[in-house]
Amino acid sequence: MSGLSALSLVYIALCYGAAAVFITGLVVKFYGYAATPAPLKIPTTPAPTTVPGVIARLAGEALFFTSLFKGNKWTWAGGYLFHATLALALLRHLRYFLVPVPDIVAMAGPPGVWAGALMTLAVVYLYMRRMTVDRTRSISLFADYFALALIGLIGLTGLIMKFAIRTDVTAVKGFIMGIVTFHPVNIPPDILFLVHLPWRWF
Template sequence: MNLIFSLIVLAILILIPLIGVGVLGLSSLFAIFIPYLAFAIFFFGLIYRIIDWARSPQPYKITTTSGQQKSLSWIKHSRLESPASSWEVYLRMFFEVFLFRSLFRNLRADFDGKRLIYGSAKWLWLGAILFHFSFLVIMIRHLRFFVNEVPSFVQKISAVDSFFQLGVPPIYITDILILAGLGFLLLRRLVDAKVNYLSYASDYFPLLLIISIALTGILMRLYVKPDLYAIKQLTYGLATFNPALPKGNLSMLFYIHLFLVSSLAAYFPFSKLVHMVGVFFSPTRNMPNDNRMSRHINPWEYPVKYVTYAEWQEKFRDVLEEAGIPIDEEWTNVAQK
């Protein structure tokens, strides 16, 4: 059901530019206005999410500690699993952000007869790393459409990425890898009953959306060629805030690709995809485990107004004596001090 719902949403998203450009002829709306709007939503939405998260207090130190805490000098402490200094936290965050270290520890629970067993499951990590790094390379490669004199690092990356020179134009390695990664991540949700049970439409939809973006892109590179010069005129115009519809023919496939990318950008700050900034705000990852060295002050804490027993007794001494309730002299001394 969740999958069908996301497929329907995706189909609608593909139909919108088909009708909008193909039937109604709203080229400049789909080529200029919607991309700008979508990327404005992307930038402002993400900055809003960052500031919103940065404003939320972290009342407790809840760092994940799956290693030996730093204590006595002769006990070896685990720098990454239980970081004590901020330098070690940076190191842990680096491994988390760039190498997905927590996913590398992914376990799979299963029954061995009646016994529950856990086994290492690195496939999720592999699929995730293939997808994320391919996406990064693809994004860097796309700079060739936005910059006039393309920087040399983009040229080098493109050259390495088409290293095998398969076909004309040569196929990019990352294009294959991103489909492999995304395909695995989608299949995992469909095939594995346990993961399938906890997959919502909001899990399927981003996967399907990014798969469609990749497929339309690959299709345009290898089979249904658009006029690349016209596309660069448009995208360069967009990047230099000088947008104009080019004279050449922008293909329908390009409009679909552009609209799906715009949808992804606009959807980004409000979906699970925002883990891109969320990972930096994970309190279990970004806090040092130094509870014994420095006290974590709860930011909500304010000076509480309280009355000690001695003060209370002093205040009501007359009434207490009258009622025959014994006065605790020990407390009186404390209060007088």
């Protein structure tokens, strides 16, 4: 661990800290739900009566946001674009976490970049919608805006690093692989990357 700069130590601590909070939080929540009884049958009907039917209904919700589609086409469009492009951009980002880079991740490279751009636009749209529709404005909390602003900032810095002020990708991958393999190394002191990275902390 010798030879690490103070800045690197802070970032390394935050990376592990965030991962720990994230994983612990998920486990605690899931365990909490699993351990809580559900005494009464309460699915909103009409509900499927067979197991494949239930799987299909859940999959429709998880993959296509079917209820949101019924509820509000504009929110669905913005939300779906955001989540789909985020998924693609994240897939592309696996290239920084895996050695060797799997084919599917390599293939996600070029579209992943464009997905990042679209994602950032979608976030701006969702932010604007939240602010301008009187109903959503009245129910939005600081946390709702904050999450969107943060993701927007991450998208923006990512795009700048790709298209304008390119960062040292080799050094970035070196740092991330150091974290992943529990042999942390110094963080590249690129301000854009330093801003781009913290998303996981939240």
